[in-house]
Amino acid sequence: MKKPSLAVELAGLRLKNPVMTASGTCGYAEELAPYANLSGLGAVVVKTITLLPRVGNPAPRIAETPSGMLNSIGLQNVGIEAFLRAKLPILRRLKVPLLVNIAGKSVEEYAELAKRLEGVPGVSALELNISCPNVAGGLDYGTDPQLTREVVRAVKQASSVPVIPKLSPNVTDITVIAQAAADGGADALSLINTLLGVAIDPHSRRPKIHTVTGGLSGPAIKPVALRMVWQVAQSVPLPLIGIGGIQTGEDAVEFLLAGAAAVQVGTATFVDPRAPLTVRDGIAAYCARHGVRDVRDLVGAMRAEGE
Ligand SMILES: Cc1cc2nc3c(=O)[nH]c(=O)nc-3n(C[C@H](O)[C@H](O)[C@H](O)COP(=O)(O)O)c2cc1C
Structure with missing residues (x-):
């Protein structure tokens, strides 16, 4: 059989395969570059950028938990100015589509970031981290449908590249938020961000994370991420990027079958910096083994019971 085709199109972006890094797990790519050839990925998603630099939360900021980890980094980042001046030129050399993930404390801040990135060569799309507290209202943007709609609309007005809100799983019904993002004009959706959790050291009786809660x-x-991708795929007609616990090609295929058009690999990168490439190769091997000529044929192709 001919080599399977891994190319996908997502909100007008042409990706040579459906695998991306997940925001915050590969910094600005230079950290991983010595270990993994990121040019071989479909796209690279950079750490959330805010208007001003942020030092993030005090340590401890990460803790290992069974089959996972908690983090509370607190959006540490260099800020938009240093990103444009010092990081983007390096990222551009990868010659791979870049999704720049942004976050603000107000709708105006999100729109301002979008304006600063508008027309900048190398920026292929904006991913909106809406799992951030709204300073005026106290609620996270991503837990309130009206705020989600407003922030997406404001960014859409300020930007000509695809706008991809990244949904928080810390909600009762993710399809309501997904629909609100679609109403605001989203071109695609990324899901999911981290789930709120707590870990305590029983001996010291202290939380394992300085801020007590972490993601x-x-x-x-x-399984939670897959459930949410599947639910959103049933109800909102937008391309989806599936994220959550992907370590192997077969994990990624599960997300495609649930309805995702592409995937991101995050935490697995801490175990093996080549994990996103391993996932890509694993998808190709799965396709070859199962006679799938085009990876797009897997999207939403989960069989119902009895089929
Ligand atoms: C250490 C760490 C930092 C993260 N930072 C960000 C971030 O800055 N912005 C964001 O949108 N998501 C961030 N995330 C969430 C990931 O992009 C991803 O949505 C989540 O970890 C689930 O995918 P995974 O199980 O493959 O890691 C971070 C995750 C981790 C583990």
Whole structure:
């Protein structure tokens, strides 16, 4: 059989395969570059950028948990100015589509970031981290449908590249938020971000994370992420990027079958910096083994019971 085709199109972006890094797990790519050839990926997603630099939360900021990890990094990043000046030129050399992930404390801040990135060569799309507290309202953007709609609309107005809100799983019904993002004009959706959790050291009686709560990621969250991708795929007609606990090609195929058009690999990169490439090769091997000529044929192709 001919080599399977791994190319996908997502919100007008042409990707040579459906695998991306997940925001915050490969920094600005230079950290992983000595270990993994990121040019071989479909796209690279960079750490969330805010208007001003942030030092993030005090340590301890990560803790290992069964089949996963908790983190509370607190959006440590260099800020938009240093990103444009010092990081983007290096990222551009990868010659791979770049999704720049942004976060703001107000709708205006999100729109301002979008304006600063508008027309900048190398920026293929904006991913919106909406798992951030709204300073005026106190609620996370991503847990409130009206705020989600407003922030997506404001970024869409300020930007000509595809806008991809990244959904928080810390909600009662993710399809409501997904629909609100679609109503705001989203071109695609990324899901999921981390699940809120707590870990305590029983001996010292202290929380394992300075801020007490942290975001759970890794294989432990994969069934939850798959459920959410499947639910959103049933109800919102937008391309989806599936994220959560992907370590192997077969994990990624599960997300494609549930309805995702592409996937991101995050925590697995801490175990093996080549994990996103291993996932890509694993998808190709799966396709070859199962006679799948085009990876797009897997999207939403889960068989119902009895089929
Ligand atoms: C250490 C760490 C830092 C992260 N930082 C960000 C971030 O800055 N912005 C963001 O949108 N998601 C961030 N995430 C969430 C991941 O992009 C991803 O959505 C989540 O970890 C689930 O995927 P995984 O199980 O493959 O890691 C971070 C995750 C980890 C583990």
